[in-house]
Amino acid sequence: MTTSDSMILAQGLRKSFGSFEAVKGIDVDVRRGEAFGFLGPNGAGKSSTMRxxxxxxxxxxxTLRILGMxxxxxxxxxxxxxxxxxxEDTLDLEITVRDNLFVYGRYFGLPRKEVRERVDELLEFVQLTEKADSMVEDLSGGMKRRLTIARSLINRPEILLLDEPTTGLDPQARHVVWDRLFRLKQQGVTLVLTTHYMDEAEQLTDRLVVMDKGLIVAEGSPMSLIAEHSTREVAELRFGVGDNEAAADKVADLADRVEVLPDRLLLYTADGEETVAKVHERGLEPVATLVRRATLEDVFLRLTGRTLVD
Amino acid sequence: MATDSSVPTNAFAGAARLVDYWVIVYKRTWKGSAISSFITPLFYVLAMGVLLGDYVEGDPAQLEGASSYLVFIAPGLLAAQSMQTVFGEVTYPVMGMIKWHKTYFGMTASPLTVSEVILGHLGFVMFRVGLTCGVFTLVMAPFGVFATVWGAVLAYLVQFLLGLAFATPIYAFSAGLKDESPFALVFRLGMIPLFLFSGAFFPIDNLDPWMAALAKATPLWHGVDLTRMLTLDTLDGSTALVHVAYLVVLAVLGWFWAVRRLTRRMVG
Structure with missing residues (x-):
């Protein structure tokens, strides 16, 4: 039994595959009831950590301790x-939705009657009751994801690990999944998720680490990370392909920091509208402008010099 | 208070948790395999045993003690049935569970271990062997190929041991493969030569001495000879013991190899 509230405790955790080091020594402490995120691009070491x-x-x-073990x-x-x-879903495509959950419950040593009750509850929870007797191969991507989530809940877990829970889903399906995960969080389930979507991390996590190339480069709540590593607002300017680089020099003094991306300039500033107005005063005419709140994407760009989603 | 999930107390208890999975999978596929497992042996017994056998002199001195060709090949066909069932069950299906459907990854995310997952799968393979060989034994019985009832029962039980001796090493081989192309060779250059040249269809002593020695090194020959001694009621204790020992050793070595290969594959 674990006496502390530490659900997952990692110190100097490493993972290598031959000479390749996927995880290069990370410290993580996930507390009971928390929603904890690993944010980073593909290849950052998130999935290796999760496994x-x-x-x-x-x-x-x-060292690694999970539930003190x-x-x-x-x-x-x-x-x-x-x-x-x-x-990646590991559902059995050729048996029914219900049977997928039923056999999984049996792997955990639960009695058949108990499993059947849980299956009905979980189908309700992930809104798949009507699909209970369909074959899994006939489900949409979002439904399969929800089924996988239902399956992972069959043993009423104390920690739920979600590796890229909404990758590959359309926006509507993602919101349904988010809604279900949010409910679990409210029920007190400790959630640990990896994602390369900054909006997902912002929506779901209380605290997260930003990973890059096998290392943790920042840690905190989404809000505190933005406050620490970015300005409040961002002005995005598009000058057309090839002209962004040249324009960057002319606006460099108008913002705390300027990032040049292939298709646009990002001006980090406290007041985006005011910055855009100053750009126009200088006689520069961007093709398009957008003022937005800073996000974790900006934090990541700041910390690594790269964008999250290529 | 809800019942909690738990950890199996031993490997067989773990494998037993997979029974419901295999039952559900089998319910989906049994019709196709059930018909073929009845028809195929009947065809073999009629074509090879009865019709071709008509041209073969029923001389016990030439046929390892069998009074007719049908009686001679019946145990060979039974042993071959066990082998063929196993080849079918532990090649493509194993790759499917790892690579195509990733079912094993789901199983090992639960409290079950790799060994328990293999044990569960082999349990299903043994069920299939029991079924196909059981049907074969019942189909052949009316043709009078069994000297004694006890011989028939023991010959049937030998098929589980023979099946397991094939199952564990081939499972291990399949578990480490990246793609399915070697399976075609396994069938063409492994199973079919074994089927044809391991004493099922003709006495092994008809071969050149070096070929006979080669045939006697194969697991199928050990299975065929053991089965034939039981069906003809010509059991020789020490020879039988050698056969059993050979098959047990092969099954055990294959088991450890299978656990090693699948663990490496799953853990990555």
């Missing part, structure tokens, strides 16, 4: 108390 936390991939270095010693015990929603 170690899920007690399916051995730790290469450092060592995954190298107590893998099955840990897995019996957590839920895993993997990046």
């Amino acid at each position: 170690m936390v899920a007690a399916v991939s051995p730790v290469s270095g450092g 060592d995954p190298a010693e107590d893998g099955p015990q840990i897995r019996s108390r957590i839920g895993v929603c993997p990046q």
Whole structure:
């Protein structure tokens, strides 16, 4: 039994595959009831970290405790108390929605009657009751994701691990998934998710780490990270292909910082409208302008010099 | 208070949690396999045993003690049935569970371990062997190929051991493959030569000495000879013991290899 409120504790955690180091020593402490995020681009080491936390991939270095237990010693015990929603669905396509949940409950040693009750509850929760007897291959991508989430809840886990829960879903399907995850959070389930969508991290997490190339480059709440690493507002200017670089020099003094992206300039400033007005005063005519609030995307750009989604 | 999930107390208890999965999968596919597992043996017994057998002199001295060609090949066909069932079950289906459907990844995210997942799958393979060989035994019984009832029962039970001796090493081989192209070779250069040259259709001593020695090194020959001694009631204790030991060792070595290969594949 764990006496502290630390659900996941990693110190100097490493993962290597041969000579390639996917995770290069990270410290993480996830508390009970928290929604914790790993934000970073593809290849940052998020999924490798998640697989170690899920007690399916051995730790290469450092220490890792999940619910106070060592995954190298107590893998099955840990897995019996957590839920895993993997990046790629591992549903059985050729059996029904209901049977997918039923057999999964049996893997956890739950009696058949108990599993049947939970299956009905979970189908209701992920709004798939009407699809209960459909084959999984006939479901849409969003429905499959919801089914995978339902499956990961069959053992009433204390920690729910979600690896890229909405990657590949259309906006409407993403919002349905977010809504369900938000409800779980309200029920007190500890959520740990990876994402390369900054809006997802902002919506769902209380606290997150930004990962890049196997290392944690920043940690905090979405709001505090934005406050710390960005200005409040961002003015986006589009000068047309090839002209952005030249324009950047002419507006450099109008903002705290200027980022040049292939298709636009980002001016980091406290007051976006005022900055845009000053740009126009100088006789510069961007093709398009947009003023917006700073997001985690800007934090990531600041910390790594790269964008999250290529 | 809701019942909590738990960790299996031993590997067999873990594998038992997979029974419902395999039952559901089998319910979906049984019709196709059930018909073929009845028709195929009947065709073989009629074509090879009865019709072709008509041209073969029923001389016990030439046929390892069998009084007719049908009686001679019946145990060979039974052993071959066990082998063929296993080849079908632990090649493409194993790759499907790893690569195409990723079902194993779902299973090992639960408290179940890789060994328990393999044990559960092999349990299903043994069920299939039991079924196809059971049907085969019942189809052949009316043709009078079994000298004694006990011999028939024991010959049937031998098919589980023979099946397992094939299942674990081939499973291990499949578990490490990146794509399915080697399976075609496994069938053409592995299973079919074994089927044709391991003493099912002709006495192995008809071969050149070096070919006979080669045939006697194969697991199918050990299975065929053991099965034939039981169906003809010509059991020789020490020879039978060698056969059993050979098959047990192969099954055990294959098991450890399978656990190693699948663990490496799943853990990455």
